[in-house]
Amino acid sequence: PLSATSEFTHDPNFLGNWNSFWLFGVGRLKTGIGASQAQADLSVLSHRAQKEHAGTNEVLEAATFPVNLVPGPFRGYVGAFTGLLMAVVGMVLLIACANAANLFLAKAMARRREIAVRSALGASRGRLVRQTLTESTLLSTLGGAAGIVFALWAVPLLVALKPPTLPIRIDVPIDWRVLAFTLLLALATGLVFGLAPALRGSKLDLLPALKDETTFAGLRRSRLRSGLLTAQVSVCLVLLIGAGLWVRSLLNARSIDPGFDTQHVLIAQVDPGSLGYSEGKGKIFYKELLERLGALPGVSSASFTAYLPLGTARQTQGIVIGEREIGIETTYVGPAFCRTMDIPLLHGRDFTAGDATASPKPAIINEAMARRFWPDRDPIGERLGLPDDKTRRGLAVLGVVKTGKYHTLGEEPQPVIYLPADYHPRATLLVRTEGDPRTLLASVRREVQTLDPNVVPIDLETMKQYMTLPLFPAHTTGLLLGAFGLVALILAVVGLYGSIAYSVGQRTREIGIRMAMGARPGDVLKLVVRQGLMLAVVGVAIGLVGAYGVTRFLASLLYGIGPTDPATFAGVAILLTAVALLASYVPARRAAKLDPMVALRYE
Template sequence: MALALGIGMNSAVFTFVNGLLLRPPQGVSDTGKLIEIWLHDPKSSGVQGWGPFNYPDYAYYRDHAKSVQGLMAFDGDPEEAIWNHQGSGEILHAQFVSGNLFSLLRINPVLGRALSVDDDNIANPRQVIVLSYPFWKQKLNSDPNVVGKTLIMNGTAFTIIGVAPAGFTGLMVGMDPDFWAPLTVMARFRHEVAERFTSRNSYWLIVAGKMRSTADRKSVQAEMHVLAQQVYHNNGSKNDFQDAIVYPLTLVPGPFRVYVAAFTGGLLAVFALVLLIACTNAASLLLARATGRGREMATRAALGAGRARLVRQMLIESLMLATLAGAAGIAVAWVTSRMLMMLKPASIPITLSIPIDWRVVLFTTAISIATGVVFGLAPALRAGAVRAARILKEETQTAGPKKSRLRSALVVAQMAACVVLLAGATLCVRSLLNANAIDAGFDTHHIALTTLDPSNLGYSPAKIDEFYTRLLDRVRQLPGVTSASYTAFLPLGTSRSGTTVGKDSGPNQDKTEVDFYRVSPGFFQTMGIPLLRGRDFTQKEFNGDKADAVVINQTLANRLWPGEDPVGRRLAMHDEKSTRLVVGVVKDGKYHTLGEPPAAVMFLPSLHPQRTIVVRSTGDSRTLLDEIQREVTIVDPLMAATDGQTIEQYMALPLFPARAVGWLLGVSGLLAVVMTAIGLFGVIAYMVSQRTHEIGVRMALGARRSDVMKMVMNQGLRLSAIGLGIGFMGAFAASRLLAPVLYGIGANDPVTMAAVVIGLTLIALAACYLPARKAMNIDPSVALRYE
């Protein structure tokens, strides 16, 4: 069972490695020739130095690259579309791609045709779409006559020209679009001006390509570097030079694979320790059996069996055991991987495919064989080294300290690994408790959230304002609702807006970097953000054409006006000629992560068309979500809300790192403790059983029961102490790797380390006491006849 759990949990993590890093895009042929290209700023380091393409640069690379059959592009962010279906709105997800994407990937639709270059003509884009297979099957009932029909999306008619084959979901992990449309139709789809197709400052396209049969990645890289220099010089050096770096095309973009590999590699290392503990348990058991089977091996050797045959027999037995554990491990991996998927916050809009395919089976088979060899090799070598004559002459076999050194070493290794895992687990569990108790700066109960964007339907600014006003009035009248307001986005999410501010607009003024949030009146009351001084925004300031009010948090107030009352003062924002009046100061909160230091933030009384409605109620906020959606439909039947969730569900995203690491290490630590306790108990118990005759002799010669107990306890506790010492040093070094995901606790917290040592010492005492008590109660007359 221990081996099955160890193998299964490693296989479960490998399913994510396989799904994210190893599996090629589904439904795509000749993936070995596919590449992706990313822009890189040589002056930057880390993930900030990488970026996608703008459209003009993509067009230049596409038209001038000779080492590739073609360059394709697609929008890396899924676009939400409101489908006007049977008189109501329904949210779909679209992906905009270049017209040559389907042809370069050799994707053949099951119905109709794919997008073409002519469909993606920037001068005259065609409003056509290719449906995904699941959408066609589930939403359109596999209609065989669907080609040529139109769907109304975002208030615009799009003609269906084909249905993609089953399994094809695009070229990025987590993307699962309902349909694909030409890149150049995006402006009409989003009811916006087509600036993104001419602007060199709008970076939004992920570029991929297919190498020619005579080219390799090195030659393509050389050509892309030349093209990057040409683009830089053609633009008159207005922007910093950005090189073009070529990667093999994978579901996870090349620049970010190292981060995914580091995270999954860390998980594999953790569960490898669990498997190591399981292996030491199995090795101890087989060593014990090998000692007990000494006469059997000696007899086989006396009858002519060579050393190689004895070793082979023991290895085959261990490999059979490991194979059975591996088969059970596949089932454990299937269950565990599904449980790990449950840790993903619902607000992360990605879907992961983690099948148990041939790669996972091959990995599980390999790790099972390796495990069988690891825990079976020592017992096999011990069995092959038997001295037949001496063993057959002995009447009894003892298991004193000299004959159990290897088993003792395994116990030490097991205890050391357990200390490392349990220390990490305890740190992460305490961190998770601290994270749940962190004051985010706003209330995290009885709030419902829903996002809306009337601009998707092409509404005018006046109609957008009318929609939001009517909706807010109706929502405020719902039973149990105490307040409601709008915001562009909430703190601790994935969105961010920043600028710099100063006391006035003078050129010599010191500037402070701040984040800002756009909100409507009543936001602070609805979110439970305490107003320390001043007042909230007024409706006149929110509706005004030139609102100049601003609310700041305590940190910004202390930076700009330390020791003074900032209310009534004015501050200047970057790129604004006029200053803004500070009308209020609110309590500090958490804005990016739960573990961040105090940050300077301000709030502005203005909003864009896309808004999140925030509703506070006295009852269950989950039931409020359906009522909000119903009110949205009443106000405008064509409108559809997205991202409906409670504030508790929203908080799952900032808590995700602590929860994921806490649960994973917590489970691994618990398994390690159980396996270590069982292993230590088993080794000591077997030593007692093998030394029964010796104990009988000692007691016959006058040894007291307490002496016997002390002898057995000392032997077990000595091994435990050595393991604890080694493990403590390992835990001290390994825990530093957890520092980025710990909240309110140090990586080498002395209380945690002391608790781990004391806890494992008590477990070791219990594991040693039971066999010692059995040894103490041995009847000398029976023990002397024991063989």
């Protein structure tokens, strides 16, 4: 409860500090009240408070904003990820629908004699269309039901990918709304994509159909099937190129230098503040703990930090530079922080014991901050200040470190300042090891609890394990894109194989005539393969053009690779063409083995 805050902070005036901004008010809007009206009402209260407390008023304005349950570092990524995932699902759905439409068209062609007989016996066209639509909607509904069953199995596996240290809960409930939407979408898909085959299949020239002869309408249906097949290949190519770009981007992200060592550091959170530690007791605790950890065999140094880079928490603080107060990301760290994290020190020195109480207080800045504010001179010794510092010169630049990654691996360089601390209520311990840090997990836990059994090290892990946190969005997206890309490839290959196999069946008599007139099996093989390959090549060509336009939307999400990377485009195009060639070869080989006499008698 809020009333117990003073007990945890050991500061009876903590809640009365007008310069503390850690507390947020939360309210639910009444029905009919919009955000603008709420802001107007809050502004009235804010101005009233400013007048009542003129002595401490710093002309701060109260502001309203919607609650966002996604941590800041992942907020933009979640929106982009959701949009990307919906687009990918839409592409897979299009491929599946084109496949189903092709199947219905082929089935209508195969049943044209049956349909002609029904029509000749008095069946209306509407009745024939309803029969075909019933079959298509039944098939799509069964497919939707199977998809729901698969989702019930797959969603928990997806949620399990979340790193244990990610401080959010991923809740993907499959409730009645999801079930209803899925089944309605499946039903609509069956109706929409079954309608064209139903209409075309029911429009027959009775006499040729009863004789099972090919007509111009049959040729039009053949062209429609070829068009649908080409569309499948092109959409599949776009999806596979997107997946290929993402996988290569993920590999690049793994090789990005975050600006600190990820191989020989152990981390663990400790929270002595929640146990009622006073600042004096906390300083003694951290001093003794760092000494004990540093004395462990295999440990080269130990330190702590208030905020880990690439985490979900951060602090931006007003820093006075010259006459200006500028918001700079600020992190409070312990002695030997740069050495423990292996952050390259470009100028000056690292923090040592006693720096937290020195005057002026030393500060370490990164190279991005040095270049921004002192581009033409060495910043060592430059004086800075904090807003509550009356002299506004209470800080002195002690060192300059290499700029690293602080929020995301793909971010642009940004200014960061490190300030020394000998105590923090909740901090992350850093232990630099000479060998494999996993061998010291038990030793670190033992030293912490030997010093105080009530202080439990939380999220004790290696820095390498921690780095799965910033890579989690890209890794999950890559996994899903790869899975959907594989599904799209399978659908396209099955569609191509089925179309070529159906075409071979329809042309069996023609193949028999060709072979009877001297065509060799190799000629038949080439004839059939050429048909499938031509469809694939046209689909690949259209897909390359489409991918060139679509992948530009991924540019802001990719690491170290352009959205139109030639190697990825060429590699995926060659892969899809090769798979299409293989899918065409199987029915072509079967056609080449036909007995001419059997083929000539085929009906």
